[in-house]
Amino acid sequence: xxxxxxxxxxxxxxxxxxxxxxxxxxxxxxxxxxxxxxxxxxxxxxxxxxxxxxxxxxxxxxxxxxxxxxxxxxxxxxxxxxxxxxxxxxxxxxxxxxxxxxxxxxxxxxxxxxxxxxxxxxxxxxxxxxxxxxxxxxxxxxxxxxxxxxxxxxxxxxxxxxxxxxxxxxxxxxxxxxxxxxxxxxxxxxxxxxxxxxxxxxxxxxxxxxxxxxxxxxxxxxxxxxxxxxxxxxxxxxxxxxxxxxxxxxxxxxxxxxxxxxxxxxxxxxxxxxxxxxxxxxxxxxxxxxxxxxxxxxxxxxxxxxxxxxxxxxxxxxxxxxxxxxxxxxxxxxxxxxxxxxxxxxxxxxx
Amino acid sequence: xxxxxxxxxxxxxxxxxxxxxxxxxxxxxxxxxxxxxxxxxxxxxxxxxxxxxxxxxxxxxxxxxxxxxxxxxxxxxxxxxxxxxxxxxxxxxxxxxxxxxxxxxxxxxxxxxxxxxxxxxxxxxxxxxxxxxxxxxxxxxxxxxxxxxxxxxxxxxxxxxxxxxxxxxxxxxxxxxxxxxxxxxxxxxxxxxxxxxxxxxxxxxxxxxxxxxxxxxxxxxxxxxxxxxxxxxxxxxxxxxxxxxxxxxxxxxxxxxxxxxxxxxxxxxxxxxxxxxxxxxxxxxxxxxxxxxxxxxxxxxxxxxxxxxxxxxxxxxxxxxxxxxxxxxxxxxxxxxxxxxxxxxxxxxxxxxxxxxxxxxxxxxxxxxxxxxxxxxxxxxxxxxxxxxxxxxxxxxxxxxxxxxxxxxxxxxxxxxxxxxxxxxxxxxxxxxxxxxxxxxxxxxxxxxxxxxxxxxxxxxxxxxxxxxxxxxxxxxxxxxxxxxxxxxxxxxxxxxxxxxxxxxxxxxxxxxxxxxxxxxxxxxxxxxxxxxxxxxxxxxxxxxxxxxxxxxxxxxxxxxxxxxxxxxxxxxxxxxxxxxxxxxxxxxxxxxxxxxxxxxxxxxxxxxxxxxx
Numbered sequence: 001x002x003x004x005x006x007x008x009x010x011x012x013x014x015x016x017x018x019x020x021x022x023x024x025x026x027x028x029x030x031x032x033x034x035x036x037x038x039x040x041x042x043x044x045x046x047x048x049x050x051x052x053x054x055x056x057x058x059x060x061x062x063x064x065x066x067x068x069x070x071x072x073x074x075x076x077x078x079x080x081x082x083x084x085x086x087x088x089x090x091x092x093x094x095x096x097x098x099x100x101x102x103x104x105x106x107x108x109x110x111x112x113x114x115x116x117x118x119x120x121x122x123x124x125x126x127x128x129x130x131x132x133x134x135x136x137x138x139x140x141x142x143x144x145x146x147x148x149x150x151x152x153x154x155x156x157x158x159x160x161x162x163x164x165x166x167x168x169x170x171x172x173x174x175x176x177x178x179x180x181x182x183x184x185x186x187x188x189x190x191x192x193x194x195x196x197x198x199x200x201x202x203x204x205x206x207x208x209x210x211x212x213x214x215x216x217x218x219x220x221x222x223x224x225x226x227x228x229x230x231x232x233x234x235x236x237x238x239x240x241x242x243x244x245x246x247x248x249x250x251x252x253x254x255x256x257x258x259x260x261x262x263x264x265x266x267x268x269x270x271x272x273x274x275x276x277x278x279x280x281x282x283x284x285x286x287x288x289x290x291x292x293x294x295x296x297x298x299x300x301x302x303x304x305x306x307x308x309x310x311x312x313x314x315x316x317x318x319x320x321x322x323x324x325x326x327x328x329x330x331x332x333x334x335x336x337x338x339x340x341x342x343x344x345x346x347x348x349x350x351x
Numbered sequence: 352x353x354x355x356x357x358x359x360x361x362x363x364x365x366x367x368x369x370x371x372x373x374x375x376x377x378x379x380x381x382x383x384x385x386x387x388x389x390x391x392x393x394x395x396x397x398x399x400x401x402x403x404x405x406x407x408x409x410x411x412x413x414x415x416x417x418x419x420x421x422x423x424x425x426x427x428x429x430x431x432x433x434x435x436x437x438x439x440x441x442x443x444x445x446x447x448x449x450x451x452x453x454x455x456x457x458x459x460x461x462x463x464x465x466x467x468x469x470x471x472x473x474x475x476x477x478x479x480x481x482x483x484x485x486x487x488x489x490x491x492x493x494x495x496x497x498x499x500x501x502x503x504x505x506x507x508x509x510x511x512x513x514x515x516x517x518x519x520x521x522x523x524x525x526x527x528x529x530x531x532x533x534x535x536x537x538x539x540x541x542x543x544x545x546x547x548x549x550x551x552x553x554x555x556x557x558x559x560x561x562x563x564x565x566x567x568x569x570x571x572x573x574x575x576x577x578x579x580x581x582x583x584x585x586x587x588x589x590x591x592x593x594x595x596x597x598x599x600x601x602x603x604x605x606x607x608x609x610x611x612x613x614x615x616x617x618x619x620x621x622x623x624x625x626x627x628x629x630x631x632x633x634x635x636x637x638x639x640x641x642x643x644x645x646x647x648x649x650x651x652x653x654x655x656x657x658x659x660x661x662x663x664x665x666x667x668x669x670x671x672x673x674x675x676x677x678x679x680x681x682x683x684x685x686x687x688x689x690x691x692x693x694x695x696x697x698x699x700x701x702x703x704x705x706x707x708x709x710x711x712x713x714x715x716x717x718x719x720x721x722x723x724x725x726x727x728x729x730x731x732x733x734x735x736x737x738x739x740x741x742x743x744x745x746x747x748x749x750x751x752x753x754x755x756x757x758x759x760x761x762x763x764x765x766x767x768x769x770x771x772x773x774x775x776x777x778x779x780x781x782x783x784x785x786x787x788x789x790x791x792x793x794x795x796x797x798x799x800x801x802x803x804x805x806x807x808x809x810x811x812x813x814x815x816x817x818x819x820x821x822x823x824x825x826x827x828x829x830x831x832x833x834x835x836x837x838x839x840x841x842x843x844x845x846x847x848x849x850x851x852x853x854x855x856x857x858x859x860x861x862x863x864x865x866x867x868x869x870x871x872x873x874x875x876x877x878x879x880x881x882x883x884x885x886x887x888x889x890x891x892x893x894x895x896x897x898x899x900x901x902x903x904x905x906x907x908x909x910x911x912x913x914x915x916x917x918x919x920x921x922x923x924x925x926x927x928x929x930x931x932x933x934x935x936x937x938x939x940x941x942x943x944x945x946x947x948x949x950x951x952x953x954x955x956x957x958x959x960x961x962x963x964x965x
Contacts, residue, residue: 056793057793058790058792061634063630073799074811079794079797080789080797081787081788081790081798082797082799082800083799083800084800084801085626085629085630085656085802086652086653086802089622091623091626092581092623092626092627092630093626093633094630095616095623095626095627096581096626096628096629096630096631097631097634099578099614099638100578100630100631100632100633100634100638101634101635101636101788101790104790121623122619122622122626124619125618125619125623129616317616318614321611321616322609322611323610323611323612323614324610324611324612325608325610328578328612328614328631328635328636328637329635329636329788331576331612332576332755333576333754335612336573336576336603337573337574337575337749337753338573338602338603339749340749340751343574343747343748343749346570346747347560350561351556351560351561
């Protein structure tokens with residue numbers, strides 16, 4: 001329902017970022033989701049992150065599948081091209097779009113129904129290939145748009161609004177992403193914006209498959225006692241592994257912390273993610289340790305959030321395919337057709 | 352006993368076990384005849400298996416240039432005990448059997464009306480070679496040698512082919528030449544000198560090239576500017592994607608940087624393949640996928656999205672026998688309906704029907720242009736018969752002045768100048784709207800692409816009038832396509848006739864021959880080869896000009912016929928189905944019998960006798 005226009009009047013004192021845009025320039029149409037929906041908080045965090053990073057809005061391609069979460073790209077970055085694809089198939093479309101033009105920022109937004117059920121195959125393979133993207137799953141454990149059926153991330157024993165108990169084991173998207181070789185894996189909570197914004201910023205600056213699982217309560221169908229994806233439940237069980245500052249490569253690092261308390265992760269372009277450890281033994285550089293930690297905490301009923309894994313020497317699909325620097329969509333016949341003289345030679349060899 | 356005697360006009364069939372190395376020996380045999388200046392048309396008939404099952408290679412030797420499958424076998428090279436009985440049964444009366452006579456067979460295993468030539472191939476190999484694999488491989492070369500002596504094929508031509516194949520591998524070259532001559536010498540010494548079938552030097556090949564349709568289509572995609580190929584392995588289309596890879600490695604690597612002007616992704620399934628093509632097309636790169644029937648079924652949801660959201664997509668469907676897994680290594684033209692109306696809701700798609708590798712090349716390149724021009728999926732419907740068999744075909748051609756038609760893409764400058772942009776608005780009256788690539792302009796030209804209904808400015812809308820406007824515009828666009836696609840070709844009979852025939856694709860060479868045979872019988876038929884869907888008006892005019900039109904195709908249900916009836920509202924009785932769908936390529940004999948039978952049943956008396964012709 002994107003015909004609802006937001007007022008275009010900006011307050012003259014609205015500040016511009018280095019790219020010359022105000023925060024309002026990163027907004028989209030008015031959301032049509034339910035009041036209090038976690039997804040709207042994630043949209044706001046995406047807006048904040050892109051504005052703070054001085055990203056030109058039109059240089060972002062936002063892609064989604066089908067579902068409540070997949071509707072949200074309409075509600076942020078109104079000057080970006082968006083693509084609402086088919087259910088569960090955003091990853092393949094994003095992969096193709098990425099191949100066509102390596103210069104843009106690809107933001108894939110999906111939900112747990114879209115990515116963990118119908119689209120689990122595409123999720124798995126896009127991560128495996130190392131597509132350079134930010135892949136956000138807005139995870140509420142429920143099918144909202146079809147009114148309250150369990151999704152594949154619903155916890156065993158959790159109760160639906162209608163009182164049905166889930167008897168299927170849940171899929172853990174973060175655990176899967178780690179196993180599949182994602183080079184950036186994080187989990188956030190829509191109710192914790194100070195944690196979420198730097199996570200999104202760090203994911204944007206990461207080169208390779210950056211996967212972000214954001215627990216995002218569904219106020220209409222999964223915010224009741226007995227749900228493990230409600231605001232109350234997640235607040236009570238949230239176990240942050242680290243606190244995160246995203247430091248632009250241009251900024252001077254001034255704050256001092258005690259030794260051992262901090263981990264600096266330097267990104268390809270010189271940006272630094274500074275992590276303040278909350279769990280003393282936790283290292284975001286160790287994929288196996290991250291998987292173990294997640295399993296241990298999960299067994300205790302805790303929801304681990306924060307930057308869980310990052311590989312500073314990551315690669316992406318274009319690197320694997322050794323593609324030319326110029327985006328494919330700018331190449332013409334001159335660059336792509338081998339020409340008639342070559343064709344004559346090919347003909348001769350076929351006689 | 353009768354003996355078939357023929358020069359440059361006969362059919363040889365090799366019955367082998369797959370995985371035994373026979374394929375390259377048999378291809379060598381076919382090429383050596385080509386080098387004698389005599390056209391050949393070979394066909395692989397192979398199982399869905401890698402090793403151990405029966406496989407056949409049928410070579411039609413035809414100075415007249417009839418490249419369709421003829422039907423009937425004049426010389427059977429029976430190298431597979433598993434299929435012995437059916438192979439023997441297939442030989443024409445008075446024909447020839449060539450077999451490995453190392454082990455004696457009872458007389459009951461042969462026929463009285465065929466000529467039997469035995470050669471102890473295994474025995475000769477066993478005493479010449481110690482290595483088991485060598486015994487197997489050189490047995491194949493040895494029978495090629497023996498056959499070349501029997502048929503009168505110049506050994507020098509085969510040696511030249513060896514020299515080309517084993518350039519720089521002199522050891523292999525020598526051993527192959529040796530095996531060839533072992534076979535030739537044995538034949539000259541022990542086999543009958545006056546063999547009924549002969550190859551005689553001719554000059555009937557001309558400039559034509561010898562290539563399979565999958566390689567040709569792959570090359571067409573290289574020339575046509577495809578940069579993204581996403582695919583999933585499926586017979587008979589896999590060699591197309593692999594061919595694209597091979598040609599790209601040769602012609603699309605930037606000489607200075609060593610980087611690739613292509614991206615090929617073997618996807619996890621056909622759904623992901625088409626999804627990637629949709630994503631790349633949306634973002635302005637030329638992209639294609641190649642598949643066969645089951646893949647088309649899987650791609651249906653995305654095909655509907657690409658149709659409705661208007662995204663350029665090229666799909667090359669190398670058809671095989673369906674439904675379901677069907678006959679995966681046999682040929683059919685049975686995906687036409689599935690492609691023409693693919694996906695749910697009201698959809699119609701542009702289909703191109705190449706007849707041979709030359710058109711596989713040309714139409715694949717053209718499909719990429721049409722996809723951009725029409726902003727919709729374009730299907731190239733080939734089949735296993737053209738795709739996986741080498742065929743003598745007109746040389747590939749490319750005009751260096753040809754620029755890619757990228758269609759209606761609005762530029763940064765146009766947006767900056769304030770030109771109106773409504774993504775789904777028909778501003779030119781041809782039903783084709785303007786589009787923008789992502790990131791064209793900081794403040795203008797962005798839009799949201801979706802599979803839901805929308806208004807002309809690409810905003811979500813469930814209003815009935817917005818929906819109907821869009822659906823009507825899509826129909827108009829489909830109508831625009833009629834003039835852009837390859838137009839039908841009419842072969843007029845020598846004199847006016849009330850009978851017509853419509854055909855397409857790989858049926859072409861058999862049809863040409865059938866028309867000549869009917870003509871020789873004094874039966875006059877006008878023929879029209881359809882080269883694309885939507886059908887231009889010329890197809891309806893052709894049907895209107897004849898009382899009765901046979902529609903010749905390779906499927907059970909007459910899918911082209913149904914499309915013609917549906918699109919033009921033609922009375923079904925005027926269109927007579929001529930259907931061949933057993934998985935083997937259609938033959939001239941079959942077509943001529945079916946059309947001739949129909950005409951005779953309609954009381955047509957040939958007005959000229961054969962005598963009057965000559």
